[in-house]
Amino acid sequence: MRTCGLGRGVLLLLTVVGTAYGGGYSIYEQGARASGLAGAYTAYGRHVSTIFYNPAGLALLQGWHSYFGSTLILPQSRFRGPLPYALAAYRSQSQQFWLPNLYASRDLFASGFVLGVGLYTPYGLGLRWPEGWPGRGIVTEIALRTLFLQPTLAYRTPLPGLSLGVGLSYSVLGEVVLDRAVVDFIPEGRIRLEGDQEGAATGLVWGILYEPVPHLGVGFTYRGPITLRFRGTARTENLPASAFPPSNTGKTELKLPAHWALGVRWSPNDRLTVLADYLWWGWSRYDTLRLDFAQETAVLQDQHIPRLYRDTYQIRAGLEYQPQKKLTLRFGVAFDKNPVPDETLDPTLPDADRWIFAAGMSYAVTDRVSLDASYTFVRFRERRNTSAETGFYGIYNSRGDLPSLGVTIAF
Amino acid sequence: MRRIHAGFGLFFGLWVGCMEYNEATLEPVPSGSARLDKYVAVGNSLTAGVQNGALYEEAQQYSYAALLARQMRVADFQMPLVSSPGIGNRIEVRNFNPITLTVNTAQGQPKNAGLARPYDNLGVPGAVLADYLNADNGLSARAQQNPYYALVLRGANSMHQLVTQLRPTLITFWLGNNDVLGYVTSGGVRPFVPADVFDALYRQTAAALRQTGASVVVANIPSVTAIPFVTYLNLTLEQSGQLVREGNSYRLRTPQGNLPIYIQTAQGVRTMTTNDFLLLSAQAYLASFNPAQGDAVTPQRPIPTPYVLDASELQTASALVAAYNQTIAREAQANGFALVDIFSEFNQIVLTFFASGGKAGITEDGVTLRPVPGELFSFDGVHPSNLGHAIVANRFIAAINTKFGAQIPRIHLRTIPRGIPIAVGAQ
Numbered sequence: 042m043r044t045c046g047l048g049r050g051v052l053l054l055l056t057v058v059g060t061a062y063g064g065g066y067s068i069y070e071q072g073a074r075a076s077g078l079a080g081a082y083t084a085y086g087r088h089v090s091t092i093f094y095n096p097a098g099l100a101l102l103q104g105w106h107s108y109f110g111s112t113l114i115l116p117q118s119r120f121r122g123p124l125p126y127a128l129a130a131y132r133s134q135s136q137q138f139w140l141p142n143l144y145a146s147r148d149l150f151a152s153g154f155v156l157g158v159g160l161y162t163p164y165g166l167g168l169r170w171p172e173g174w175p176g177r178g179i180v181t182e183i184a185l186r187t188l189f190l191q192p193t194l195a196y197r198t199p200l201p202g203l204s205l206g207v208g209l210s211y212s213v214l215g216e217v218v219l220d221r222a223v224v225d226f227i228p229e230g231r232i233r234l235e236g237d238q239e240g241a242a243t244g245l246v247w248g249i250l251y252e253p254v255p256h257l258g259v260g261f262t263y264r265g266p267i268t269l270r271f272r273g274t275a276r277t278e279n280l281p282a283s284a285f286p287p288s289n290t291g292k293t294e295l296k297l298p299a300h301w302a303l304g305v306r307w308s309p310n311d312r313l314t315v316l317a318d319y320l321w322w323g324w325s326r327y328d329t330l331r332l333d334f335a336q337e338t339a340v341l342q343d344q345h346i347p348r349l350y351r352d353t354y355q356i357r358a359g360l361e362y363q364p365q366k367k368l369t370l371r372f373g374v375a376f377d378k379n380p381v382p383d384e385t386l387d388p389t390l391p392d393a394d395r396w397i398f399a400a401g402m403s404y405a406v407t408d409r410v411s412l413d414a415s416y417t418f419v420r421f422r423e424r425r426n427t428s429a430e431t432g433f434y435g436i437y438n439s440r441g442d443l444p445s446l447g448v449t450i451a452f
Numbered sequence: 453m454r455r456i457h458a459g460f461g462l463f464f465g466l467w468v469g470c471m472e473y474n475e476a477t478l479e480p481v482p483s484g485s486a487r488l489d490k491y492v493a494v495g496n497s498l499t500a501g502v503q504n505g506a507l508y509e510e511a512q513q514y515s516y517a518a519l520l521a522r523q524m525r526v527a528d529f530q531m532p533l534v535s536s537p538g539i540g541n542r543i544e545v546r547n548f549n550p551i552t553l554t555v556n557t558a559q560g561q562p563k564n565a566g567l568a569r570p571y572d573n574l575g576v577p578g579a580v581l582a583d584y585l586n587a588d589n590g591l592s593a594r595a596q597q598n599p600y601y602a603l604v605l606r607g608a609n610s611m612h613q614l615v616t617q618l619r620p621t622l623i624t625f626w627l628g629n630n631d632v633l634g635y636v637t638s639g640g641v642r643p644f645v646p647a648d649v650f651d652a653l654y655r656q657t658a659a660a661l662r663q664t665g666a667s668v669v670v671a672n673i674p675s676v677t678a679i680p681f682v683t684y685l686n687l688t689l690e691q692s693g694q695l696v697r698e699g700n701s702y703r704l705r706t707p708q709g710n711l712p713i714y715i716q717t718a719q720g721v722r723t724m725t726t727n728d729f730l731l732l733s734a735q736a737y738l739a740s741f742n743p744a745q746g747d748a749v750t751p752q753r754p755i756p757t758p759y760v761l762d763a764s765e766l767q768t769a770s771a772l773v774a775a776y777n778q779t780i781a782r783e784a785q786a787n788g789f790a791l792v793d794i795f796s797e798f799n800q801i802v803l804t805f806f807a808s809g810g811k812a813g814i815t816e817d818g819v820t821l822r823p824v825p826g827e828l829f830s831f832d833g834v835h836p837s838n839l840g841h842a843i844v845a846n847r848f849i850a851a852i853n854t855k856f857g858a859q860i861p862r863i864h865l866r867t868i869p870r871g872i873p874i875a876v877g878a879q
Contacts, residue, residue, distance in 0.1 A: 126523060225871070225872055228536075281874055284548040432866040436473070
């Protein structure tokens with residue numbers, strides 16, 4: 042037996058390599074009607090799912106309104122590399138995520154006020170790479186799940202066509218998972234971080250809808266920033282306890298961006314509506330990811346990982362067409378600029394600029410009940426990365442398929 | 453060629469030509485005036501990829517030679533792989549708090565012994581310059597009946613015979629370290645190859661290498677004081693306060709005060725100066741010694757010579773390395789070989805390290821490595837770690853790119869795992 046003075050911090054970088062919960066992990070598909078229009082919905086109003094998109098739109102609804110729906114997300118990513126010496130392909134394993142889209146509202150005795158509540162998942166992420174893949178030291182599995190409840194109050198002002206709305210976005214539950222191999226040891230080990238949301242987190246949402254004449258509308262929505270705090274455990278496999286304490290706990294926080302949306306609606310006739318939105322996202326808030334461990338060792342230490350996300354924008358356009366009284370068809374297209382710079386891009390979230398194509402329909406079963414469906418296809422631009430700070434270079438291709446179903450009931 | 457993704461129904465039919473992904477191919481590495489397709493590595497344990505005192509596949513895959521082959525995208529670079537824990541006695545980590553090492557005496561098995569052609573990595577742990585042409589000078593791996601010799605050469609007459617058989621277009625050649633290293637690690641007990649013998653042999657060897665027609669890259673011999681086997685113990689004992697500097701002498705801190713330390717040298721017993729180095733092999737001896745009984749602190753019980761590289765031995769070794777390197781530089785120049793100046797590279801790292809009091813190292817790609825076991829070096833204190841090998845490989849790449857106008861991409865250090873062997877049942 043010999044003793045060697047391996048200094049503190051020697052293995053500091055052991056777990057630093059690219060941890061992240063990802064970045065462009067916002068989900069804007071929160072109802073089949075909006076999704077059918079590729080999210081060009083800020084000036085739409087008139088449906089209870091506007092609670093998410095523009096609380097002011099709720100003021101246009103009288104009586105009881107509810108929407109019960111769900112969106113299925115089928116993400117898929119492919120990595121080819123590692124460059125510069127290999128171009129082997131690795132595909133993420135197929136996964137399914139069911140997101141709830143639930144909304145209800147009621148007007149308050151024709152006072153101009155409407156009260157509503159929504160339950161939705163505005164942020165989420167899930168990706169599982171094959172066992173033993175070359176990026177296993179960065180990530181083998183990552184997941185982020187959130188659920189938000191939003192009580193909302195809308196008011197139709199005395200000024201003709203002007204409505205206001207305000208809501209409180211309250212995080213009901215949140216969960217993060219990060220699983221990766223520890224490749225610095227022979228034999229390799231594994232560490233899995235699992236955290237649950239700790240403490241309450243709320244954000245403000247407010248919106249304006251102005252319709253000076255029936256066939257024109259302008260909407261604006263602002264959603265404030267939220268910081269989610271997580272606390273959890275670090276479970277290890279095949280790792281010495283002196284390096285990775287087996288019952289270690291840790292905490293982290295996730296800074297969710299603020300965003301605003303400006304949308305316009307034009308209805309040239311009774312059957313046709315055209316919508317267009319511009320959105321700004323304050324992703325630059327997500328500058329650093331911090332991981333704090335309760336027990337630090339020479340190998341495992343607190344980490345401050347630069348993320349350096351950039352503020353971004355989205356452009357969304359939709360078209361709604363009603364060929365007959367009971368049937369409404371929707372089409373949409375959107376461009377989503379990604380916030381992740383090349384330096385911090387890694388396989389935890391292989392983001393890229395996205396093109397979004399959507400189609401949807403509603404069928405009015407009765408005067409009170411209608412069925413809503415949509416299909417969204419997200420195409421990520423191919424992203425060839427040869428400048429990430431992790432040195433893990435390759436070509437990423439991703440896509441997402443998001444079918445959505447729901448039923449709208451009004452009475 | 454592009455794959456068409458179809459079948460998204462009516463609307464998505466409009467999105468024809470939407471690609472699942474673009475075909476991509478690896479472009480060949482621009483090789484300049486050299487040809488990189490058939491690469492053979494000649495050398496000793498550094499080339500073979502010995503780490504932590506053993507030869508095992510997880511380390512062989514990260515030898516600078518294997519990394520270089522990967523960066524050049526050489527197809528089918530074959531090595532005499534050995535299963536973990538390898539041949540030799542591997543030093544493994546048993547605990548990280550504090551770092552505690554243990555020696556694993558279990559032996560691995562050759563995994564690639566059935567290969568019907570010579571290996572492309574002809575690194576033989578323990579080989580000296582004489583082994584290349586099998587010009588036996590008593591220090592050669594064959595003369596020493598070194599087990600690695602049989603593992604790599606499999607009955608061939610010499611390394612050169614195998615090189616000729618392989619018809620390489622690129623040869624990296626890094627021998628000569630062991631011609632002086634045995635002298636250093638034995639505290640001056642074992643012999644070295646005199647400079648004039650080395651010179652004549654290197655001249656012959658260079659001529660033989662040139663005759664192969666391949667592009668040749670040679671590396672020179674790093675300074676013996678660059679290895680932690682020589683430098684590390686003094687440093688740590690000084691940092692822990694057990695060794696105290698007084699003028700130009702080292703003294704031992706004891707409850708009875710700071711006492712002179714006696715060492716045995718070829719010139720007799722004398723007190724230890726700051727120019728004498730306790731070797732890493734002295735650890736077990738130091739752990740058992742007892743100053744109260746006079747160990748090391750009386751002229752009658754000096755630290756035995758195999759555990760100390762004294763100032764004059766250090767000078768001898770340094771002068772030898774300088775002479776060897778002069779020969780290597782001259783022959784490289786005369787024969788049109790690319791030269792990797794490992795001596796200067798490591799010397800710079802070591803100077804920076806000592807100037808900073810043992811804090812600074814070399815920083816590349818955000819990774820800082822000091823010349824100590826567990827960072828730039830593996831735990832045996834002689835052989836580089838995976839990351840050390842990556843740095844060496846990057847120097848080879850730079851030399852090839854400069855000499856031949858090639859464009860081999862450098863290795864990003866953060867993609868290299870540290871390769872720390874963990875003992876079974878480690879805490």
